[in-house]
Amino acid sequence: xxxxxxxxxxxxxxxxxxxxxxxxxxxxxxxxxxxxxxxxxxxxxxxxxxxxxxxxxxxxxxxxxxxxxxxxxxxxxxxxxxxxxxxxxxxxxxxxxxxxxxxxxxxxxxxxxxxxxxxxxxxxxxxxxxxxxxxxxxxxxxxxxxxxxxxxxxxxxxxxxxxxxxxxxxxxxxxxxxxxxxxxxxxxxxxxxxxxxxxxxxxxxxxxxxxxxxxxxxxxxxxxxxxxxxxxxxxxxxxxxxxxxxxxxxxxxxxxxxxxxxxxxxxxxxxxxxxxxxxxxxxxxxxxxxxxxxxxxxxxxxxxxxxxxxxxxxxxxxxxxxxxxxxxxxxxxxxxxxxxxxxxxxxxxxxxxxxxxxxxxxxxxxxxxx
Numbered sequence: 001x002x003x004x005x006x007x008x009x010x011x012x013x014x015x016x017x018x019x020x021x022x023x024x025x026x027x028x029x030x031x032x033x034x035x036x037x038x039x040x041x042x043x044x045x046x047x048x049x050x051x052x053x054x055x056x057x058x059x060x061x062x063x064x065x066x067x068x069x070x071x072x073x074x075x076x077x078x079x080x081x082x083x084x085x086x087x088x089x090x091x092x093x094x095x096x097x098x099x100x101x102x103x104x105x106x107x108x109x110x111x112x113x114x115x116x117x118x119x120x121x122x123x124x125x126x127x128x129x130x131x132x133x134x135x136x137x138x139x140x141x142x143x144x145x146x147x148x149x150x151x152x153x154x155x156x157x158x159x160x161x162x163x164x165x166x167x168x169x170x171x172x173x174x175x176x177x178x179x180x181x182x183x184x185x186x187x188x189x190x191x192x193x194x195x196x197x198x199x200x201x202x203x204x205x206x207x208x209x210x211x212x213x214x215x216x217x218x219x220x221x222x223x224x225x226x227x228x229x230x231x232x233x234x235x236x237x238x239x240x241x242x243x244x245x246x247x248x249x250x251x252x253x254x255x256x257x258x259x260x261x262x263x264x265x266x267x268x269x270x271x272x273x274x275x276x277x278x279x280x281x282x283x284x285x286x287x288x289x290x291x292x293x294x295x296x297x298x299x300x301x302x303x304x305x306x307x308x309x310x311x312x313x314x315x316x317x318x319x320x321x322x323x324x325x326x327x328x329x330x331x332x333x334x335x336x337x338x339x340x341x342x343x344x345x346x347x348x349x350x351x352x353x354x355x356x357x358x359x360x361x362x363x364x365x366x367x368x369x370x
Contacts, residue, residue, distance in 0.1 A: 001111060003081055003368040006072050006103075007035040008064055011359040013295065013324050020137040022165035022193035023054040029293045029323070031359075032060050033351070034067070036106035043110025044350060045301070047102035048265035048292035055191075055292075056098070056240065056266065063099040068366055071096070071103050076368040083108045087271055097243060097268040104269035105301060109346035118304065118348055120341050123274055125307030129338040133159030133314035134322060135189070135291065138168050142175045149176055152322075158337040159185040159211070159314035165193040170204045177208050185314065189214040192240055196224045199231040211313065212237040212259050225256035235259050239290055243267055245275035252283045259313070261290040264305060265298075273305055281310040291316030296329030300347040303332075307341045328356050 011031040018027045032047040047067075049058040070093060075086045086107045090100045112122055134157040139145040149160055162172055169188070176186060187210050194202060194216045202216055212235045217224045219240035229236045237259035242248050244267055251257050260280050264273045280287045289306040292298070299317060306315050317339050320331035329349040332339050342348025 001081060001114065002039040003076050004037040004039065005365055005367045006067075006106070007037070008068065008364040008366065009033040009035065009356075009360055010064075010362040011328065011356070012361055013326075013328070013359060015293070015323050016321070016325055018137070019293065019323070020139075021163045021189075022138070022191045026293070029295075030060055031295060032064055032102070033297060033328075034102050034106040036110050038110050038114070041110045041113035041346075043106040043108065043113065044297050044347065045102045045105035045109060046294055046298035047098055048263070048294060048298060049098040058096065058098045063096065063102065066096045066099045067103055068364070071099060072366055073370065075103065075107070076370070081107065083111050083271070087269065098265040101265045101267070101269040104271065105264070105347075108270060113346040116345050118343050119270070119301060119346060120304035120307045120343070123270065123304055123308060125304060125341060126309045127307050127341065128343070129335070129340045130289075130303055130306040130311065130317055131158050131314035132317050132319065132334055132337060132339045133157060133161055133185075134318050135161045135316050136163065138163045138165060139172075142172060145172050146175060146179050149180065153180065153184065155319075156334050156337045157318070159187070161214070161316070162186070162188050164188045164190050166198065166201075169201065173205055173208050173210070182209055185211055187211040187214060187237075189239070190216040192216075192218045196221075196227055199228055202228070202234075203232045206233040210234050214261060215239040215241065222251055222254055222256045225251070226254045229255055229258070237261055239263065240266070242276065244272060245279045248276045248279050249283075252280070252285055258285060260285055260287045262287050262305070263290040263292060264302065265292060270301060270305055274308070277305075277308050277310045286310070286312045288313035289315035289317055291318065293323055295324070296320060296327045296332060296349050297347065297351065299332055300329070300342045300349040303339060303341045304347065326355055328352065328359060
């Protein structure tokens, strides 16, 4: 496969409503999309870094810089730039997992389109649709939260995830359980907002029969999570802490988690995501696919990943209209609580040209020859 160049495209989409977590609130999703042009096919991908380094050390403009000046030149210099060669070439650079994931995915998409092979089939997907959960942000009031949850359940979502933080944890969970009953699969996500010293408070969530508590402590505190797991009955799930298959294996061995959330951008791409999946499956640890407010480009690839057999819990692969009035691709829709896995070559979707043009704020062309 001969590389002709890479297009970086910045865009901005308004969210259907403000999405608040323990590390901030978003009303727009700023995007960095990649289009790899080769002599055989084009490959699309999405960088999931946020505009500011609040979820991870990475941020959107920094990811664009390292792709333009470090990662893409390294890939373009390869004599045989298949996706595995590109992935290996990037390993000598430390960090920048989201930038690496975006570039790797663009190569993976182009390569699979040239082979007329879907990403789901390539990864080893076992189903044609995946159960869809929904992530509910922190609200101003309990009634506002209950209205939001009621609306998502009416739409057919099969699992509810509540964002929590100190001061917004036990009461919203109790209110949701009292209003909708114990039969609704329910979990919470703290996004690192607590410490081991909050174990007694987090243990107050145990009576509500939650599926899991996601990432209660800082990402670098595996031992703290292992300690917390002994102090609460609710299963601990790790998100931000899981940056590779090795870290996943370490966390499981330490007893820091019994469930893992896999986000391809966080671990460096779909090849490493599959390794994380395989490690967890070997240890009998269930996994699910997290979300980063992706457009249809990132959502399509996540659905392919979530079709693997180890993904036994509903993920954050919501329908497009959960976050966007208009997606950059044809919208993904909810069908009886599930979203269909794309079956076309590569990630199986491409942007709608007129929508993409309207939302684009800047483009930059990087020729392969520099």
